Amino acid sequence: MDVKTADFRQRARAALAQPTLQRSLQGMRRAMPALRSAALAALPDHAALRDRARESRDHALAHLGHYLVAFESRVRAAGGEVHWARTGAEAGAIVAGLCERAGARRVIKSKSMVTEEIGLNATLAARGLQVTETDLGEYIIQLRGESPSHILAPALHVSLAEVGAAFERHHRRSRTAPLTEAGAMLVEAREELRAVFRAADVGITGANFLVAETGAAVLVTNEGNADLVASLPATHIVVTGIEKVVATLDDLGVLLRLLARSAIGEPLSSYTTLVHGPRRATEAAGPAAFHVVLVDDGRSALLGTPRQEILRCIRCSACLNHCPVYTAVGGHAYGSVYSGPMGAVLAPAIDGLATTAQLPAASTLCGRCEAVCPVAIPLPRLLRDWRGEALRAGFTTPAWRRSLRLWQWLAAHPVLYRFVLGLAAGGLRLVSVPARRGERRIRRLPLVARGWFAVRDLPAPEGGSFQARWRARQP
């Protein structure tokens, strides 16, 4: 994927100054946690379901080859074809070849993060194909020439006025008044895209899950666009990661119960569709050709390593919605297709640490991501793991390395360490001011952390150091 992660800090600063993005993120911070917890609280036993979800993902990943081959044989039996791609480039070439075989000129897509990851739209456009995204959010950012800023809500950063302006620029219609109202925009997009749906030669979707038991590619949407993409064109191509397979329909049911609740606080999305191959001989409608492209792109290298746990991810986006860093800067700051905590773990695996080392560092390690993950991925541990590797590989800044060396040296000299710590604590108490309930808080520091103190304060250190307290507790 096209990675611009090296300038994370610069992008984060720019993001903090974008009013539309900040309004959307503020709305997300306020609404999403409550929606999610209410939806999960309605389950009879959320903890048991989460354990079962984790178990089903671990089981499939532990026997990935077996389940992918089982899935493949069921798709073939239903008259479809399965293609395997080691890299994003290989996957792009396969899809381009399939479009050529279909004699295609017009391609429609439903939202797929894997196709973003492999840069499929650019590959197909370079072959002269006209590609249209049909998820409304993806359509909006396609018209604006942008990348997604959230894995579920790709146009989170775009204001309604900007959507109206994009539609006015691209839709050839006679207008008597400017397009300002959301309902009118929806009607217009629906009408414009209907024509595109009917004229398309190839439909490309991702897959939320693949079910080995039946050979199903499972599509989950609220708009229903994926169902039209998978129904109207003569060829349907599914492009998805090898890790998406689950063993049985029971496993699928467990994950579906958690996916929409974790993502949007709803029991299920509007549409959950199991696709089993091309149209049958007895059917008058549906694609005559059905292909599944299984993409590795760095995933298999994670198997058997501690990082394998990220492959359990079902892309619900709960970790993004609850992350204090993501909800402050949004997805574009990450410069990677996947953002937030899961993105900061996945991007180095896909793109290499050399260009992504700043992403695992962009976390407070507060642990909310792990707490809300429906498949219990230990995201903070995985982020720390990448940080260690970035340091060992020399992908951190010289200033960062110097400060860590200084800390290391100080920590190895206990007398000096205690002296410096005491000095610092005393200094912080000195600059602190009285606050509520007899507390003292630090409102600003000379010369440092001005950005922090512009919006936050810090509690002043109280009592003795941890070491002093520990000694006092010893009998």
Added chain:
Amino acid sequence: MSGAREAILARIGRDTPPAPSANVPVESAPADWAQRAQRFAACATAASATVATADSPQAAAAGIADYLERQGLPPRVHVSAATPALDGLVTETRLQLATGGLPDDGATVVTGCLAALAGEGVVVLATGPGHAAESVFLSATHIVVVSPGQLLDSLDALWGLVRTLPAPLPRMVNLILGPSRTADLGVPSRLGAHGPLRVHVVLVAPVEGA
């Protein structure tokens, strides 16, 4: 690219696993039809669908005609995925039926279904010779009639039903919860993004004493 297949499989291994977990945390739903129907209605209406009950397929058809009048929609309906639950449509003089082909934009489609799930408020349709998925997704109004025996507990019961279907499985099995919606134009979500703006479910009650 068979080289890619072999290379990936060589990396990830192909051992035969132990049987996957059969432990499914089942959400129990009431066995009684009326209670089940109540649960279905609560879930479906929470997702912006409307739900009605009828004592017979004839009463269901009359209810559909009433619904269209109330909504100010034309009486012409496209029929797909026909089941015995739709038998009343032909004798309902207030409705004009169309079958075959695809509905126009803005049309109303009336379908039967494979199942309805009380625990989720979901209706399930399967494609086949009598039903193309797009006839639902291109319509503006989708009316579904559910036979008494089709009202199942939950997702788990659906998987049990899918396992009993004759091979090959339907090309598409569509689980539908309420109308099409999008949050891409801000909060609150708006209905009718690509698929139907309205979903109306008619649950046909079992015959008393049957």
